[in-house]
Amino acid sequence: MKAERLQRKVLKGREKVLGAAHPNTLTRVSQLGSVLESQDKYKEAEAMQRQALEGRERALGVEHLNTLTSMAYLASTFLSQSRLKEAEDLEVRVMETRKRVHE
Secondary structure: OOOHHHHHHHHHHHHHHHHOOOOHHHHHHHHHHHHHOOOOOOHHHHHHHHHHHHHHHHHHOOHHHHHHHHHHHHHHHHOOOOOHHHHHHHHHHHHHHHHHHHH
16 A cells, blocks of 8 residues: 555646646556556556556557556456456457567
8 A cells, every 4th residue: 555655646746747647647657557467456556557558658658668668557457357258358469569660
């Protein structure tokens, strides 16, 4: 719970200073999602990971490494919920894009 409170506080500060759409703010959104996932708060974790992914897609593009990282984090959240098909689909998309664009 302490980690969650800290992440929320830092996120609020980033949103205030940088704005909700800033890449650094979106990193905090994703980190909060990971904390929530570790606490088995999957619904909220998924919402945070989706927010980070959608924001990064808009700000950085769908092929940017940080966007692909967000996809992988969302896949992890799906995996934690035993949503294997959704997790696999995202992971395949990440791997194919990384291979095509970043290698």
